[in-house]
Amino acid sequence: MSQAVADLPENLESLRAIIAAQAAELAEANRRLHTRDTLIEKLKAQLALLRRARFGASSEKVAREIEQLELALEDIEASAGETAPPPVRKAEAEKNKPARQPLPDHLPRIEEVHEIGDCACPTCGGRDFLKAGSVVSEVLDYVPASFRVVRHVRRKMVCKGCDTEIKAAMPSPPIERGKPGPGLLAHVLVSKYCDHLPLYRQSEIYAREGVELSRSTMADWVGQANALLAPLVETLRAHVFAGNRLHGDDTPVPVLDPGRGKTKEGRLWTYVRDGRPWADETAPAVAYFYSPDRKGERPRKHLESFRGVLHADGYAGFRHLYEPKKPGEAPAILEAACMAHARRQFFDLTVAGPAPIADEAIKRIGEFYDIEATIR
Known part of the structure; x- marks a missing residue:
C-alpha cells in the first residue's frame, strides 16, 4: 500500500x-x-x-x-x-494521442546501452535472470555547433643534388592570409543572409564559446567573400536565363537608411528556373537582384538576354516585355499570366460574403489544378 x-x-x-x-x-x-x-x-x-494577406500591399x-x-x-x-x-x-488517452512523426532516417544513430545492475526480482526476490531481449526507444538530441582549429602541416624536402627545398601544397584558403576556414566563412554568411543574424550578434554568440571575433573582422570577411563568390553568381544567373521558361516576381524589403533613424523600402527581384513539374531534368536554380525602387526598367535590364515564356503577376512593369520591339516581329518574351493571382481576387470576394459566381470560378480553377497535379 x-x-x-x-x-x-x-x-x-x-x-x-x-x-x-x-x-x-x-x-x-x-x-x-x-x-x-x-x-x-x-x-x-x-x-x-x-x-493569406502576407503578400498584399502591407506585407511588412x-x-x-x-x-x-x-x-x-x-x-x-x-x-x-x-x-x-x-x-x-488509458483508452481515452490512446484515442486522443496525436500520431508522432518518425525521426528522420538520415540522421546518425548513437546507441547508448543501459545494463541492468545487481538487483532482485520485485515479485519473488530472486536474483537468477535470463536474457529477454531489449526495449529500444529513440529521442531527438542536438549537438551544438563548435569551433575547431585545423593545423595544416606541410612536409618539406631538400634536393640532395642542389639543396633546393620544396614544400607540400595545401588547399587555397578562401581569404588570402586570412584565418577563417571555408566552413566558418560559410556559417557566417548563412547566419547573416539566411537566418538574418547580424554580425554583432554572431560576435556575442562566439564570445560565449571563448572565441573573440569582432564585428569589423567578420564584416571584412563578408566583403571579401562577396568578391570571391561574384563569378559563381554570374554563372548561376546565366544558367537561369538560359532556360526558355521563367517564373518572375518581386517583393519589398526594408533597407536601413542611415541618418534618418528608420528604414526605406527596396525591392528584391526573383527569377526561378524550375522544370521539374514537367519532368525537365535540368537543375533548378534561382537568380536574385536588388534594386532601390520598383521601376519598370529594372526587369527590363534583368531580362534583356532572356528569350522565352515569363510566368508572372500583373505588375505593369512587366507589360513592355511582352511587346514586340519592331512592328510585325514576335515579342522576345511571351506572357504566362499567374492563375494564383487571378484566383486570389475571387477568393477575397467569397470571404466578404456570398458570391456564387466567384465560388464557381474558384471551383473551375481548382479543376485546372487537378489536371496539373495529374500531369506532375
Missing part, C-alpha cells in the same frame, strides 16, 4: 469531501484547458488569415503581426507544458 493511500481518512464523509474537492479541481482544470484550446484555435485562424506590417501571434501561441503552449495534465482514462 502506498503512503498516499495509507494517509487517507477512514471516515466516509471526509473521503466524500476529498473526492468532491478533487472533482472541483478537475472541472476547473478542464475549464482552463477548454479556454486555452479556444484561444489557440482563434489565434491559428487569425494566423491563417494573415498568411502583416509579417510583424504574424510574428507577434506566433510568439503568443508559443507562450500559451509552453505554459500548458509546465502544468501537469489532468488524469485521463
